[in-house]
Amino acid sequence: MSEAVLEVKSFRTVVKDKHRELILVDSIDFAIGTKEVVALVGESGSGKSMTSLSIMQLLPRSVAIAGGEVRFCGTNLVGLNKRQMARVRGRRMSMIFQEPMTSLNPVLTVGTQLTEAIVRHLGASKMEAVAVAEDWIRRVGFPEPARIRN
Ligand SMILES: Nc1ncnc2c1ncn2[C@@H]1O[C@H](COP(=O)(O)OP(=O)(O)OP(=O)(O)O)[C@@H](O)[C@H]1O
Ligand SMILES: [Mg+2]
Structure with a gap:
């Protein structure tokens, strides 16, 4: 594989409330190379959308990144502040949302x-x-x- 554009390592996200913490994305690892197209396949509710939203940090307030790395062109996006992440999103990395009628x-x-x-x-x-x-x-x-x- 050519050099990875996106490299996800031991990446986890959790949803928290006052009483407990549930794992939403459970320590995933994958890499996507230049010009490579990758499809994430799984049953409904298995976490495909949550994985993508977590990578892009488009998460509701109750959901938090709990560990791991998301290396995009060599930079670890985990740890970037909101402003830095907003510069990556939309220009260098974008989401095509699932529901075209609400996009x-x-x-x-x-x-x-x-x-x-x-x-x-x-x-x-x-x-x-x-x-x-x-x-x-x-x-x-x-x-x-x-x-x-x-
Ligand atoms: N804000 C949230 N709080 C708690 N649980 C959530 C939250 N958002 C999503 N989940 C749960 O995370 C799990 C993964 O959902 P996700 O939407 O990522 O599945 P999916 O693989 O994209 O499904 P589909 O194929 O239907 O689009 C589901 O069990 C869902 O209920
Ligand atoms: Mg989905």
Whole structure:
């Protein structure tokens, strides 16, 4: 295997309440190399989503990382602060969520949501972001990108 892009080692997450601690992700190990595509397979409730959300640190307040490492291009993401993690997420590492109908906010235009991510992660101006968003809309096969954006 080529050098790992993502290397997960003895990684654990737990959910806590006042009385007890339950293990959600139980000491997992895997590595993903450059241009490698990996599918995580398991029955419903086995922890596929929890594994991915834990790696990206998109966890509810009650869930905490309890140990191990998530090396992304050599950097251990476990231990990064919120601001540092926000810089990794969205630009260098992204999630395609399971429920397509809830991935976009229905009260905002598609354009607003696309350009927000482009401005935040690529440092583009609003006008540049609009052009990039329309290009992406065109590239996925929609006609009339300006209309779709609005
Ligand atoms: N916030 C939470 N508090 C307690 N338990 C949780 C929490 N979130 C998820 N779980 C539990 O963690 C386990 C793993 O759930 P997860 O959603 O990761 O499964 P999955 O493999 O993605 O399932 P599916 O194939 O249905 O998407 C489940 O038993 C679930 O109930
Ligand atoms: Mg899931």
